[in-house]
Amino acid sequence: MGKKNLAIIGVGEVPTGTYPGRSQWDIIYETCIQAVRDAGIHKNDVEAVITVAPQAQPQLTAEISFGMIPEELGLKGCKDVCICNAGGASTSNCLRLAEEMINSGAAEFILIPHMTVHSTIPLPDLINFFAKAGIDLQWEYPYGTTYNGIIAMMTRRYMYETGTTAEEMASVVVSLRKWAALDPNSIFYGKEVPSIEKILSSGMVSSPLRKRECNVLADGGAALLVTSAETAAKIGRPAAVKLGEGTRFFSAFTTTRSTEKVLEGFVKGTDEALAQAGLKKDEIDIWNLYMAYPVGHPLFMEAVGLCEPGQAGKMFMEGHTWPGGKRPWSPIGDAIGRGHTGSGVSTATYVETARQLMGKAGARQVPNAKYVFQNTSGGSGMNFIATVWGRNI
Amino acid sequence: METQKPTPVIQPWTKEFWKATKQGKLFVQHCNDCNSNIFFPKKVCPECWSENLSWIESPGKAKVYTFTEMLDMVEPKFMGDLPYVIAMVDLPEGIRMTTRIVNCKPENVAIGMNVEVVFQDVSSDCALPMFQPADASLRIKTADQEESVTGAPEAETGLKPEDYQTIQYEIGGKNDAVCFITLNRPEKYNAINRRMAAELIDAFRRVRDILTVGVVVLAGAGKAFCTGGDLEIFPSLAEHQNSLNWLSHEGLDVQRAITSCEKVVICKINGHCLAGGLEVALACDLLYAKASAKMGTTEINMGILPGWGGTARLPRSMPIFRAREIIYSGRKDYTAKEMYDMGLLTRVFADDEFEAGFEKIVNNIASKKPIALRMGKEIMARSADGCDLETALAVERNGIQWLTYSPDIQELMDQFRARPDQLTQQQKQQNIKSDVNK
Numbered sequence: 137m138g139k140k141n142l143a144i145i146g147v148g149e150v151p152t153g154t155y156p157g158r159s160q161w162d163i164i165y166e167t168c169i170q171a172v173r174d175a176g177i178h179k180n181d182v183e184a185v186i187t188v189a190p191q192a193q194p195q196l197t198a199e200i201s202f203g204m205i206p207e208e209l210g211l212k213g214c215k216d217v218c219i220c221n222a223g224g225a226s227t228s229n230c231l232r233l234a235e236e237m238i239n240s241g242a243a244e245f246i247l248i249p250h251m252t253v254h255s256t257i258p259l260p261d262l263i264n265f266f267a268k269a270g271i272d273l274q275w276e277y278p279y280g281t282t283y284n285g286i287i288a289m290m291t292r293r294y295m296y297e298t299g300t301t302a303e304e305m306a307s308v309v310v311s312l313r314k315w316a317a318l319d320p321n322s323i324f325y326g327k328e329v330p331s332i333e334k335i336l337s338s339g340m341v342s343s344p345l346r347k348r349e350c351n352v353l354a355d356g357g358a359a360l361l362v363t364s365a366e367t368a369a370k371i372g373r374p375a376a377v378k379l380g381e382g383t384r385f386f387s388a389f390t391t392t393r394s395t396e397k398v399l400e401g402f403v404k405g406t407d408e409a410l411a412q413a414g415l416k417k418d419e420i421d422i423w424n425l426y427m428a429y430p431v432g433h434p435l436f437m438e439a440v441g442l443c444e445p446g447q448a449g450k451m452f453m454e455g456h457t458w459p460g461g462k463r464p465w466s467p468i469g470d471a472i473g474r475g476h477t478g479s480g481v482s483t484a485t486y487v488e489t490a491r492q493l494m495g496k497a498g499a500r501q502v503p504n505a506k507y508v509f510q511n512t513s514g515g516s517g518m519n520f521i522a523t524v525w526g527r528n529i
Numbered sequence: 530m531e532t533q534k535p536t537p538v539i540q541p542w543t544k545e546f547w548k549a550t551k552q553g554k555l556f557v558q559h560c561n562d563c564n565s566n567i568f569f570p571k572k573v574c575p576e577c578w579s580e581n582l583s584w585i586e587s588p589g590k591a592k593v594y595t596f597t598e599m600l601d602m603v604e605p606k607f608m609g610d611l612p613y614v615i616a617m618v619d620l621p622e623g624i625r626m627t628t629r630i631v632n633c634k635p636e637n638v639a640i641g642m643n644v645e646v647v648f649q650d651v652s653s654d655c656a657l658p659m660f661q662p663a664d665a666s667l668r669i670k671t672a673d674q675e676e677s678v679t680g681a682p683e684a685e686t687g688l689k690p691e692d693y694q695t696i697q698y699e700i701g702g703k704n705d706a707v708c709f710i711t712l713n714r715p716e717k718y719n720a721i722n723r724r725m726a727a728e729l730i731d732a733f734r735r736v737r738d739i740l741t742v743g744v745v746v747l748a749g750a751g752k753a754f755c756t757g758g759d760l761e762i763f764p765s766l767a768e769h770q771n772s773l774n775w776l777s778h779e780g781l782d783v784q785r786a787i788t789s790c791e792k793v794v795i796c797k798i799n800g801h802c803l804a805g806g807l808e809v810a811l812a813c814d815l816l817y818a819k820a821s822a823k824m825g826t827t828e829i830n831m832g833i834l835p836g837w838g839g840t841a842r843l844p845r846s847m848p849i850f851r852a853r854e855i856i857y858s859g860r861k862d863y864t865a866k867e868m869y870d871m872g873l874l875t876r877v878f879a880d881d882e883f884e885a886g887f888e889k890i891v892n893n894i895a896s897k898k899p900i901a902l903r904m905g906k907e908i909m910a911r912s913a914d915g916c917d918l919e920t921a922l923a924v925e926r927n928g929i930q931w932l933t934y935s936p937d938i939q940e941l942m943d944q945f946r947a948r949p950d951q952l953t954q955q956q957k958q959q960n961i962k963s964d965v966n967k
Binding site for chain 1: 534535536537538539540543568569594595596597598599600601602603604605607610613615616617625626627628629635640651657659761764767768
């Protein structure tokens with residue numbers, strides 16, 4: 137039995153927002169039903185449910201781990217369930233597991249849901265969760281570090297080494313927000329895109345990181361319905377097909393992570409994914425990056441050689457990465473533009489990859505998009521999972 | 530919820546490291562087989578899995594690799610430390626540590642800066658290695674190293690007027706008799722954050738020692754007087770201890786600094802004066818408002834009550850049945866005129882007359898002897914606190930007798946003893962000068 141390509145044939149999503157009044161299960165119902173209907177299959181065709189671990193929601197984790205999704209949705213053909221957790225890289229691993237199950241013949245259609253409701257978690261618990269996730273309790277946490285603080289330190293070092301200006305860093309946010317303004321599922325949909333001046337006039341959180349360069353925690357949910365490319369073609373559904381993948385692990389904590397190793401990992405992971413897909417960088421139509429904060433974007437762009445070293449800031453500032461630009465970049469606006477839904481931003485990024493390749497991306501649709509590069513990463517940036525996706529043949 | 534600051538979660542194989550910190554030593558883990566230095570310390574060498582590990586003592590020198598000044602959005606238990614500098618530092622032993630840079634102004638921290646280890650006790654088991662500038666001239670001087678150069682003794686906080694970021698402090702007026710303390714976060718409607726509270730406490734304690742000053746004018750820069758506690762404080766109040774401290778440390782200390790500063794504090798209410806802003810005003814001695822100013826206490830809208838003295842002072846500052854309405858209604862749109870009619874304010878001026886009218890009053894009061902203003906403040910405060918009349922009268926009588934025989938007044942008295950008619954003449958003139966309706 138030859139290796140089959142994985143194909144996303146259905147997506148479901150609720151707009152990212154604040155839903156304290158909406159139960160988590162209400163969201164799960166909506167996204168899962170959407171994805172199954174979008175795929176054009178019957179609910180009983182779903183043979184496995186692999187869920188993105190709901191971070192910071194222990195009760196929901198328990199419910200989903202023990203099979204409540206097929207139970208609630210009446211997925212009578214379901215053979216197995218499990219949760220997959222690698223932080224922000226969870227969705228990538230759900231997809232890989234699905235790929236294995238499809239390849240082994242264990243399942244043909246697999247549902248991959250994600251759900252996060254931050255707004256009902258008591259604020260101190262939420263702050264506490266994010267203060268400790270990916271931060272070492274012995275060597276980092278007692279000093280009063282936070283995610284914002286860690287990223288601020290990376291940002292300062294990047295600016296120091298490349299001479300990137302505060303204006304250029306802010307322009308990354310401008311670019312991401314321009315996409316977000318076009319995305320009905322973003323918290324910033326239809327909202328005014330802040331100018332560089334407005335971003336730089338927002339309060340300093342952890343120097344040099346300002347409020348508008350940090351993420352807004354939000355609620356959201358999405359679901360993917362996957363099968364093999366073969367089956368997708370057979371049943372005649374538009375699909376996004378996984379063509380290649382490359383992965384690197386760096387370190388669990390930022391203190392012990394060398395920038396050189398990260399940059400090398402970006403390059404090698406990307407090269408491997410492209411090589412597997414048989415593509416060159418120039419053939420990629422959309423760079424759908426999930427970096428969670430601004431600094432990763434220019435860092436990646438330069439490392440992979442999509443611009444001259446130290447020139448990435450200008451690429452964002454001059455609009456090349458904007459909607460309509462020559463290098464469409466993160467068309468849901470990453471976590472900055474979408475609203476931070478925990479591990480859900482990576483699910484949403486895959487949903488967008490699929491939408492773009494299925495031609496369902498609305499105002500964000502990149503005309504004739506054939507190939508999308510997308511990455512995910514977990515924890516405080518522990519790893520890099522690069523994938524390349526193409527349209528169904 | 531955790532209220533204590535976290536201490537390192539120690540593993541059996543890191544006990545030696547933390548024990549050393551208590552003796553002021555910084556250890557680096559070393560593999561005796563492959564000679565690598567290891568951080569974070571491990572149970573086995575991550576390079577070769579050897580268990581033949583030891584500790585070498587580091588001289589504790591390092592270079593700043595990168596850093597950030599933490600200003601906002603930290604866990605409640607760290608809020609009290611804000612602002613603080615987190616850094617990654619590189620040691621010549623080939624390891625990188627996350628730490629804090631201490632004893633250094635944040636603006637003086639730089640990438641590449643040489644630093645050296647200092648230890649901060651956090652528990653009976655361990656002290657956190659932190660780093661300070663190796664260059665002693667970049668270190669903030671501690672209190673006992675600081676020489677007092679000016680006549681005014683340093684206030685306890687270690688702040689100085691030139692370091693103030695949220696208020697302005699200026700001494701002026703005729704004979705330097707007026708101190709202008711201006712809340713200066715106009716973009717935030719002068720909302721009070723921790724920094725402002727600390728600076729207000731410092732400023733009012735400082736002015737107490739300036740003998741020429743009789744009057745302090747407390748005003749707000751821009752369009753508002755003060756809209757109360759800054760919303761940025763609120764997340765920290767979710768933590769019980771922080772909330773209590775915000776009320777009993779910052780809150781009470783600000784009130785006390787104002788009420789015990791021994792100067793007549795005149796509050797200039799030029800715009801919104803809400804919640805904590807109104808409470809600060811209530812601690813002042815005289816309240817003058819612009820007609821367009823809007824006032825109120827909004828705390829009850831959040832299910833709490835004014836906690837910076839408002840719930841106690843409002844009913845003592847006006848008829849109680851009116852005070853209750855202000856506290857219970859949560860309205861923020863009481864006009865200055867309404868407040869005056871309800872018995873709260875000293876006086877209200879039409880908008881276009883406010884500046885001139887206010888200045889006249891300040892100049893007049895500032896022309897009085899500071900020592901008399903100070904004694905007046907004390908006698909009236911004790912009396913208004915509600916002691917029995919006989920006690921109040923005794924405080925008054927003895928206070929005034931003391932004033933009369935103070936060296937200041939006695940100096941004047943000497944000339945009048947020689948020419949009693951002059952006393953009468955001069956007194957008449959002074960009296961006329963203080964009148965408004967001439």
